[in-house]
Amino acid sequence: MAKFKQRGKTWSYHIYLGIDPLTKKRMEISKGGFKTKKEAAAAARIVEMEKANGTLIKESRMSFEEFAKDWLKSYGRSGVKISSVRAREKEMKHFISVWGPFPISKITKKMYQDRILDLSEKYSHNYMDGIHAAGRMIFRQAVELGLMKVNPTENFKLPKRQSSVEDLEKGEEEYKFLEKEELADFLKLCQSEGLYMDTLVFTTLSYTGLRIGELLALKWPDIDLEEGKLKVTKTLYNPNNNFLNYQLLTPKTSGSIRTIKIDDMLVTMFKKHKIKQNEIKLKNNKVYKNEGFIFARDDGYPQLRKVFETRLKRLLKKAGIEKNITPHSFRHTHTSLLIEAGVGIKEIQQRLGHSDINTTMNIYAHMTANMEEKASQQFSKLMKDLLL
Incomplete structure (x- = not known):
């Protein structure tokens, strides 16, 4: 009234x-x-x-920063993974940095478009997908709550960025992997120069294609040593590298939940590791937190990803391998060996835990092209030697 x-x-x-x-x-x-x-x-x-x-809207004077932070709290309570909350928080900061004190109801389509175009000059298309997704969610809720009339993200499409030489070179970097001979030499070096668990960690990564988070989350009940099978049902989340503050999350996608067949050599390595770990448990029984982790520290907590990243750099240097190899590179190494062995795309998808066949196809196409290039170079070298 x-x-x-x-x-x-x-x-x-x-x-x-x-x-x-x-x-x-x-x-x-x-x-x-x-x-x-x-x-x-x-x-x-x-x-x-x-x-x-229901057509009247009283636009809010609430600042963008205030609303975005309130939105993030509700987003975090909606049952999403903590890793997703952290990603959204990082993404929305790109908007807060320019619109923080601005009333959310005053942000226009032009302002949103200009901000996205500016950011697109700095970041990859994949990262921009995340930033744009965060923007869409924030403004959609603002409209739903009646705090603004027009959603500035409505009908806006992320611009396609023309790939530069630098982008292509970075793309090559994403799929770095060890050749078969390089892997064999590297794993031999792990046995002679590696620290405790190095050989098992890098052999498991290269023989299974597991993500490093999936590997560090493995517990003994996840491995059937009699059947030679390994179940992937979780991933270790520990962004701050604090061994006390880890979390076990569901894998990256639903397709990442899978069972992998492992060979006899790897089974034997796990059996030996289990004996060694039991000795450590007895020795450190007063402080050992027995949660069943396979790749555990001497106190039972899951080992940190950063530890194996540092050890990997040390071993690569000793091996004289100058490629920018990371723990994830062993996943690509495993893929390349599967392709070389003639394994089909569908089987590779299932073994790697890709929900989307296009992900497998992209990696397959990239690595097949790499192998074709290598074959061409080897053929040219062979002919040069014959013609000399």
Whole structure:
């Protein structure tokens, strides 16, 4: 019900709209300057009709930063992984840095478009997908809560970026892997120069294609040493490299939950490791936290990813391998060996735990091209030697 007030010779209307869902403050819409009460009442009726029909929006003065942080809290309570919450938090900071104190209701499509175009000059298309996704979610909720009229992300498509030479070179870097002979030499070096668990870790990565987080999350019940099978049901999440603050999350995608067949050599290595680990448990029984982790520290906590990254760099240097090899590179190494062995794309997809066949296809195409290039170079060298 509208209320009317007279100030001097003019009239104004005041209509109660309810409580703001975010600020919990009373919301009211008012307008003055009417010559008569009748004019104010006529204008008020239009507003009341819009309110009744659900078409009235009282734009919020809440700042973008305030709303985005409130949105992140509700997003975190919706059952998503903590890793997803951290990703969204990082992505929305790209908007907060320019719009922080700005009222969210005043952000326009032009402002959003300009910000995305600016960021697209700095970041990869994949990362921009995440930033744009965060923007869409934030503004969609703002519209749903009636805090703004127009969603600035509506009908906006992320611009396709023309690949530069630098981008292509970075893309090559993503699929770095060890050749068969390089892998054999590297694993031999692990046996002679590696520290405790190095040989088992890097052999397992290269023989199974596991992600490093999946490997570090493995527990003894996940391995059937009699059948030679390994189950992947979780991944270790520890972004701060604090051994006390780890979390076990579901794998990257539903397709990542899988069972992998492992060969007799790897089974034998796991059996020997289990004996060694039992000795460590007895020795450190007062401090050992027995959670069943296979790749555990001497106190039972799962080993840190950073530890194996550092050990890998040390071994690569000793091996004289100058490629930018990371723990994930062993996953690509495993893929390349599967392709070389003639394993089909569908089987590779299942073994690697790719939910989307296109992911497998992209890697397959890249590595096949790499092998074709290598074959061409070897053929050219052979012919040169024959012709000399």
